[in-house]
Amino acid sequence: MAIYSKEDARRIMEKALSFSKADTCEVNLSGSESGNIRYARNTVSTAGYRSNQNLVVQSSFGLKSGTATIDEFDDASLEKVVRRAEELAKLSPENPEFMEPLGPQQYDESKTYVDATANITPEFRAQVAADSINPAAEKDVTAAGFLDDSNGFSAMMNSKGLFAYNKSTNANFTVTMRTNDGTGSGWATRDVTDVAKLNASMASKRAIDKALMSRKAQAIEPGKYTVILEPSASSQLLGNMLFSFNARNADEGRSFMSKEGGGTKLGEKIVDERVNLWTDPLNEEVPSSPWNGSGQALKKMNFIENGVVKNLFYDRYWAKQKGVDPVPFPSNGIMAGGDASLEDMIKDTKKGILVTRLWYIRTVDPQTLLYTGLTRDGTFFIENGKIKYPIKNFRFNESPIIMLNNLETLGQQERVDGNLIPYMKVRDFTFTSLSDAV
Structure with a gap:
């Protein structure tokens, strides 16, 4: 059994802690049960089920720490893993940035678990594949997709009295559709906490339509264009931007958030005033755990408000150095959208480009947040309010900061990889060269 109740998890971790002889000890216990189905060339290729459990012990003597793991929870095994962590701690060098475990914390009630998702059956997975493969075959399109669903828990306990527990469920679906003449490609993805919100058939239709529309793409000249970015196109760029909100990197002059001559951009307006970006573990559409791997409670917090930087992330060590409260890295990202x-x-x-997806994104300049990458799986030319024809893929060079300063319209939000991202219309997006890849 990989899924333990709150009471059973507490009992196992209390037993492990009872064996500890270290100055401090932290125990993390987790388990998951997950199923999947994969298909390619319009045929199911694999289907499986996994069950995993794991216990991690970190023992510390002063500034020295050691970690050991095990997946057997009888008394002898628990004592063995604790002893091993202590042995490794005594052999380890001191960590000058070591922080003692937190004491007891107060956490909000989680919204990350749904029974229906935890009880997905093999028959359900097979139907998802059928609802994708059959319409593809009817349209002379080849489908390749993957559905992975999981039901799991995480728990933490330490010698300072902290105890945390959370159960979660998730289902991830992604599909690529390629026309059989090799000239068109479409793609869609969906991830949900509640499987009742997963419509794989609709997602597959969207990918099929994109594939058929993108056949025999035409080449147009690279340059600066007005673009409509679907949420899956902008999500990674926005995520990369969020990483630059690390306070230590900013204080040490190593990020976009560093000011020339010292200091950070906290409190400064850096993007269009319509941009609002925050985290909220209790959001109904993208719920996340109410605590993180350090045992810190996660709360709703703004990072950009009306274009202004409101908070930076401070880990516990850097917060102590700066004499401020820690600000944990967010467990999700939510960007305000509009009604369009x-x-x-x-x-x-009037004239622009619709971008389904960006991929193979790499850093060009971390100080300006300049990135490069490619469009993929459906890029289309828009003229006079209509999609006129498919175009060949581009390489782009762009910064999310510039992108969010060139914002024209914010559209409706969609969930992408556990985040809520709106459709965006942006002017002067920079495409630097063509790509022959479909």
Whole structure:
């Protein structure tokens, strides 16, 4: 059994802690049960089920720490893993940035678990594959996709009296559709906490439509264009931007958030005033654990408000050095959107490009947050409010900061990888060269 109740998890960790002889000891216990189905060339290729459990012990003597893991929880095994962690701690060098475990914390009630998702059956997974493969075959399109669903828990206890427990569920679906003449490609992804919100058939239709629309793409000249970015196109760029909000990197002059001559951009306006970005573990659409790997409670917090930087992330060590309260890295990201649908945004565009997805994104300059990458799986030219024809993929060079300063329209939000991201219409997005890849 990989899923332990709160009471059973507490009992196992209390037993492990009872064997500790270290100055401080922290125990993390986790388990998951997950199923999956994969298909390619319009045929299911693999299907499986996994069950895993793991206990991690970190023992510390002064500034020295050692870690050991085990997946057997009888008394002898628990004592063995604690002894091993202590042996490793005594052999380890001192860590000058070591922080003692936290004491007892107060956490909000989690919203990350849904029974229906935990009880997904093999028959359900097979139907998801069928709902993707059958319509693809009817349209002379080849489908390749993957559904992975999971039900798990995480628990933490330490010698300072902290105890945390959370159960969660998730289902991830992704599909690529390629036309059989090799000239068109479409793609869609969905991730949900509650499987009742997963419509794999609709996602597959969206990918099929993109594949058929993108056949025999035409080449147009690279340059600066107005673009409509679907949420899956902008999510990684926004995530990379969020990483630059690390206070230590900013204080040490190593990030975009560093000011020339010293200091940070905290409190400064860096993007369009319509941009609001925050985290909220209790959001109904993208719930996340109410605590992190250090046992810190996670709360709703703004990072950009009306274009202004409101908070930076401070880990416990750096917060102590600076004499401020720690600010944990967020467990999700939510960007405010608008009422406009994708169709509305296309109709309101005289000349531009619709981008389904960006991939192979790499850093060019961390100080300016300049990134490069490629479009993929459906790139289309828009003229006078209509999609006119598919175009060949581009390489881009762009910064999310510049992108969010060139914002024209914010559209409706979609969940992408546990985050809520809106459709965005942006002017002067920089495409630098063509790519022949479909």
